[in-house]
Amino acid sequence: MSKDSVASHKKFKQKYQLPFQLLADVDAALCNAFGVISDKSMYGKILKGVTRSTFLIDASGTIVKVWPKVSVQGHAEDVYSSLP
Numbered sequence: 001m002s003k004d005s006v007a008s009h010k011k012f013k014q015k016y017q018l019p020f021q022l023l024a025d026v027d028a029a030l031c032n033a034f035g036v037i038s039d040k041s042m043y044g045k046i047l048k049g050v051t052r053s054t055f056l057i058d059a060s061g062t063i064v065k066v067w068p069k070v071s072v073q074g075h076a077e078d079v080y081s082s083l084p
Contacts, residue, residue: 001025003050054079 001023002009009022023030031037031050040049054067056079065082067075 001030003028003031056082058084 003025004012005026006024009024012018013022025031028037028050034053034055036051036053037048038051039046040051041047042049051068052070052072054070054075055063056065058064067079
């Protein structure tokens with residue numbers, strides 16, 4: 001899920017042939033609910049932005065594990081090893 005548009009998600013999904021649906025949170029309602037909107041510095045200015053985070057959610061909707069401030073390198077393997 002990201003704040004990107006539905007059209008952007010559609011292009012990304014097609015480009016990488018993803019077999020699952022991507023969620024577009026253009027109004028940031030879910031980002032705010034999950035607490036991932038934070039202050040970021042860009043060219044000396046403080047702006048609000050999304051902190052890349054991962055939430056592992058089980059079939060009942062319970063958050064099992066959270067990875068805040070994710071770095072892409074090696075992250076997929078870390079998440080995969082946490083799956084039941």
